[in-house]
Amino acid sequence: MYVPVKGGERAIENAHKLLAEERRGNRDTPDLDVAQIDEQLALAVDRVMTEGSLYDRELAALAIKQARGDLIEAAFLLRAFRTTLARFGYSIPIDTGQMVVRRRISATYKDLPGGQVLGPTFDYTHRLIDFSLLEGADPENLEEGESDMGVTPHVLNILDREGLMEPANGSSGAQERGEDGEVHVGDLTREPLEFPADRDIRLQRLARGDEGFLLALGYSTQRGYGRNHPFAGELRLGEVRVGFVPEELGFEIEIAEITVTECEMVNQFKGSKNVSPQFTRGYGLTFGHCERKAMSMALVDRALRAKELDEEVEAPGQDEEFVLAHADNVEATGFVEHLKLPHYVDFQSELELVRRMRAEIEAAKVRNGDAEQIEAAE
Amino acid sequence: MAETSGYNFAYLDEQTKRMIRRALLKAIAVPGYQVPFASREMPMPYGWGTGGIQVTASIVGRDDVLKVIDQGADDTTNAVSIRKFFKRTAGIETTTQTHEANIIQTRHRIPEEDLRADQIMVFQVPIPEPLRFLEPRETETRKMHALEEYGLMHVKLYEDISQHGHIATTYAYPVAVKQRYVMDPSPIPKFDNPKINRSPALMLFGAGREKRIYAVPPFTDVHSLDFEDFPFEIQTWREACALCGATGSFLDEIVTDDAGGRMFVCSDTDFCEKRREAGHAGPALAAEGAV
Numbered sequence: 325m326y327v328p329v330k331g332g333e334r335a336i337e338n339a340h341k342l343l344a345e346e347r348r349g350n351r352d353t354p355d356l357d358v359a360q361i362d363e364q365l366a367l368a369v370d371r372v373m374t375e376g377s378l379y380d381r382e383l384a385a386l387a388i389k390q391a392r393g394d395l396i397e398a399a400f401l402l403r404a405f406r407t408t409l410a411r412f413g414y415s416i417p418i419d420t421g422q423m424v425v426r427r428r429i430s431a432t433y434k435d436l437p438g439g440q441v442l443g444p445t446f447d448y449t450h451r452l453i454d455f456s457l458l459e460g461a462d463p464e465n466l467e468e469g470e471s472d473m474g475v476t477p478h479v480l481n482i483l484d485r486e487g488l489m490e491p492a493n494g495s496s497g498a499q500e501r502g503e504d505g506e507v508h509v510g511d512l513t514r515e516p517l518e519f520p521a522d523r524d525i526r527l528q529r530l531a532r533g534d535e536g537f538l539l540a541l542g543y544s545t546q547r548g549y550g551r552n553h554p555f556a557g558e559l560r561l562g563e564v565r566v567g568f569v570p571e572e573l574g575f576e577i578e579i580a581e582i583t584v585t586e587c588e589m590v591n592q593f594k595g596s597k598n599v600s601p602q603f604t605r606g607y608g609l610t611f612g613h614c615e616r617k618a619m620s621m622a623l624v625d626r627a628l629r630a631k632e633l634d635e636e637v638e639a640p641g642q643d644e645e646f647v648l649a650h651a652d653n654v655e656a657t658g659f660v661e662h663l664k665l666p667h668y669v670d671f672q673s674e675l676e677l678v679r680r681m682r683a684e685i686e687a688a689k690v691r692n693g694d695a696e697q698i699e700a701a702e
Numbered sequence: 703m704a705e706t707s708g709y710n711f712a713y714l715d716e717q718t719k720r721m722i723r724r725a726l727l728k729a730i731a732v733p734g735y736q737v738p739f740a741s742r743e744m745p746m747p748y749g750w751g752t753g754g755i756q757v758t759a760s761i762v763g764r765d766d767v768l769k770v771i772d773q774g775a776d777d778t779t780n781a782v783s784i785r786k787f788f789k790r791t792a793g794i795e796t797t798t799q800t801h802e803a804n805i806i807q808t809r810h811r812i813p814e815e816d817l818r819a820d821q822i823m824v825f826q827v828p829i830p831e832p833l834r835f836l837e838p839r840e841t842e843t844r845k846m847h848a849l850e851e852y853g854l855m856h857v858k859l860y861e862d863i864s865q866h867g868h869i870a871t872t873y874a875y876p877v878a879v880k881q882r883y884v885m886d887p888s889p890i891p892k893f894d895n896p897k898i899n900r901s902p903a904l905m906l907f908g909a910g911r912e913k914r915i916y917a918v919p920p921f922t923d924v925h926s927l928d929f930e931d932f933p934f935e936i937q938t939w940r941e942a943c944a945l946c947g948a949t950g951s952f953l954d955e956i957v958t959d960d961a962g963g964r965m966f967v968c969s970d971t972d973f974c975e976k977r978r979e980a981g982h983a984g985p986a987l988a989a990e991g992a993v
Contacts, residue, residue: 332782400747407743408709516738516913519841645839655748655911659828662749665780669773669810669969672955673872673891676937681866 347392361385370583370612371395375653376402377513377532379582379611396534400654407513414509416567416576420586420609421478423562430479431556432590438476443561444613479558480588480605489590489603519645526628526648527621531609533651535617541641542623550627550639554606557590561613585610587618591626596634604633712759712792718742722760722915726906729917734879735847736830741913751784751809752910754826758788758807761822761906767795769803774811774952774969781809800972810873812894814951814973817903819920825888827909830916832876832886852884855927863932872937878925879918892926893936893952899924941966944986946977 348355362369362385372384376399384402391397427443430436442448483489510525517529530538545552566580587608595601606626608618627641628648640646650656710716718740725739744752762768768788772781776798784807785796797803800815807824817823833843836854846852855876862870869875875892879885887898888907898905898918905918918924928934942949944965951973953966965986968974978987 332777332779333786336779336783400743403743404745408715410715513740515740518738519839645841649840654743658748658750658752659911660749661747662828665750665809666773666778667810667889668954669891669952670873670889672953672969673893673937675955676939677868677870677872681868684867 347390356389358382358385358389361388367613368393368395368398370610370614371535371617372398372402373611374614374617375399375532375534376406378402378406379580396653396657400657403654411514413568413571415579416569418564418566418582418584420560420564420584422475423560423564423584423586425476425560425562427561428476428558429556429560430558432479432558433482436479436482438474445615476560478588480590483557483590483603487602490593490605492605517648519648520631521644521648523625523629523632526644527607527609527625529648529651530621530624533621534653534656535614535620537651537653537656538620538624539616541627541647542620544639545623545627545641550630550637550642552591552626552635554623554626555590556619557588557605559585559587559615559619561585561615583612585612585614585618587615587622589619589622589626593633604629709791711764712762712788712794713745714742714756714759718756719760722756725915726757726760726917729906729915730904730919732883733918733922734877734883734885734916736914736916738913739915741910744910746783746787748911749828750780751807751826753908753912753915754807754809754824754910755784755787755908756910757824757906757908757915758805759792761824762788762792762794762805764792764794766805767797767803769797769800769806769972770808771806771811771813771970771972772809773954774813775971777971798972799976808890810889810891811952811969812890812897814948814968814970815976817897817901819902821903823901823903823905825890825905825907827886827888827907827912827914829874830886830907830909830912830914832874832884847883850882852878855884859927859929863929869928869932869934875934876927878927880923881925884927885916885918885924887924891937891952892934895924895926895934896936939966942984943968943974943977944984946974946982947984947988948974948977948982 362381365385365388368388369381369384372388372395373379373381375396376384376387378384380402383405384398387398387401388395391401425438425441427445428438428441430440480489480492484491510522510528512525512528512532517525521529544550546554561583563581563583565578566582567576568579569576585608589606589608591604591606593599593602593604604626606622606624606629608621608625610618610621624641624647627639628644630637630642631644635642637643712719714722721740725737729735729737741753741756744755746752746755758768768785769776770781770785770788772778775781776785788794789796800806800813804820805822805824806813807826809826812823831840831843833846833855836858837843837846846854859869859871862868871892873891874886874889875895877885877887877895877898887895900921900923901918902920904920907916909915926934937952939949939953941953943951943953945967948968951968951970954969955964955966957964967984
């Protein structure tokens with residue numbers, strides 16, 4: 325009789341078995357190899373690494389396999405693993421100016437030092453389904469060419485030299501420095517998010533944030549909600565070295581080479597009482613190849629600088645608490661999906677109240693009805 | 703059950719536990735105040751009790767006995783899952799009996815049985831800020847707490863009364879802790895609010911996604927907000943528990959058919975079982991026994 329909430333433990337175990345079975349699918353189809361995911365679903369891996377905040381292609385690919393292709397679930401798996409890892413220290417900031425560039429475009433100059441390099445891009449492809457892929461057709465082999473690319477300078481530095489562009493660390497140029505004079509960079513994974521947040525924390529939050537959410541917010545700033553006309557000053561994709569100074573060595577060693585996408589937006593700025601008109605920056609950086617995310621992040625970063633630049637804060641994209649509190653998809657999906665958990669105690673409380681209030685209204689109606697009848701009789 | 707290897711006792715590393723314990727101490731020192739803490743990603747989703755789990759993981763020792771309830775019941779799926787998590791990662795003893803446990807992690811209920819001074823309640827909290835639905839901005843609500851500016855909350859309660867004749871809050875009913883901080887007791891039914899007042903047990907509240915910890919130390923005055931002419935009152939039922947016949951416990955409504963049939967049973971399953979063992983029988987069992 326009283327069974328609906330009994331047997332939770334066995335139900336959970338059976339559900340997990342069923343999930344494993346569904347994940348595997350039809351056993352006549354070969355099991356998916358993690359290397360295949362890494363190689364052939366590389367952009368999914370890139371997104372999961374970025375939002376999971378952990379640079380490990382194999383683990384991200386494994387998470388995608390385990391999550392049955394649910395990328396938010398995969399990012400969550402990666403985050404839950406990441407949080408258990410020991411923290412040895414902080415790397416030296418990567419120098420994207422030293423990037424070995426595979427793709428680099430600027431929408432603000434026709435040509436520039438280092439040139440425009442299209443690289444591997446969906447841009448200019450015609451979005452026609454390629455049925456030859458059904459048959460597993462391999463693309464033609466490419467000849468290996470000689471790279472003549474040296475170091476590619478940042479586009480925005482060209483403007484900077486003329487004083488038309490604000491410095492990279494913002495118009496104020498102020499950065500928090502510790503007692504040792506070093507620049508202190510916040511870390512959301514070690515300290516709770518507090519408002520108002522500084523730009524370092526904002527950028528970290530955006531970098532971990534959901535691509536879809538940032539895309540929609542960035543889009544909204546283009547459509548007049550906090551309008552601030554942006555130009556894609558530069559978008560670059562390539563490999564950078566990660567340096568680290570172990571305390572026991574005392575000098576820098578290279579610990580990794582990682583792929584990143586970087587976007588620098590150039591935005592107009594009319595100037596304020598203290599600052600003459602110049603261009604301002606919005607910045608986006610992701611692991612792997614995540615152009616859409618990097619661009620959206622740059623738009624939102626710039627929008628969130630409204631207060632710093634004395635602009636009116638009037639649109640969702642400029643609203644720091646709104647954006648930062650809701651950008652994290654692991655948090656968001658948890659809270660939305662927790663509605664699946666039982667809430668019957670709270671619901672019972674509401675039921676009781678609604679029934680009581682309805683009963684009181686009914687009783688009042690009866691009373692009023694009686695009064696009217698009496699009046700009519702009189 | 704086999705303990706999971708490769709992880710520290712109770713999952714969290716000791717540095718994280720220390721950070722959380724410091725937040726807990728601060729929370730106990732300033733009753734009802736929400737202490738920000740660097741909440742970690744847990745291997746279960748936000749909204750599934752990650753705050754409570756982190757608090758429990760930080761205070762649990764090898765000799766502790768843990769009870770986990772959700773909606774008052776030990777056998778709801780998420781309670782089962784959390785209990786299993788601590789069995790696996792800490793290898794500690796668990797129980798479903800309130801009096802055997804010295805740590806009770808809960809979602810949405812406080813056990814009916816009186817708590818003791820050697821017990822700790824750990825609440826899972828979704829939205830720790832009692833003012834959040836009146837003012838969505840954290841910068842504003844922190845200011846309001848700092849200035850003890852709770853007029854907005856009283857206006858809300860007053861408007862409820864003027865519009866509905868009642869305070870229309872039935873769970874997560876706001877309380878004032880030690881005449882200072884207004885606190886969300888987590889989404890427990892207001893039925894349970896009086897149990898927090900001057901409880902001998904320590905009450906800890908963890909909100910993982912919102913990254914806040916707060917506490918009510920033992921024997922602290924906790925007052926459910928109300929007005930002199932509209933005093934706080936708890937829910938009552940006309941029915942008794944169909945299984946154990948209890949009249950003073952929180953009852954869940956179980957729909958038994960699609961023709962309006964329903965029965966009421968204790969939400970606290972341990973309480974209900976104990977009463978049945980002691981020979982009490984509600985209408986449903988009495989009827990069965992008679993056949």
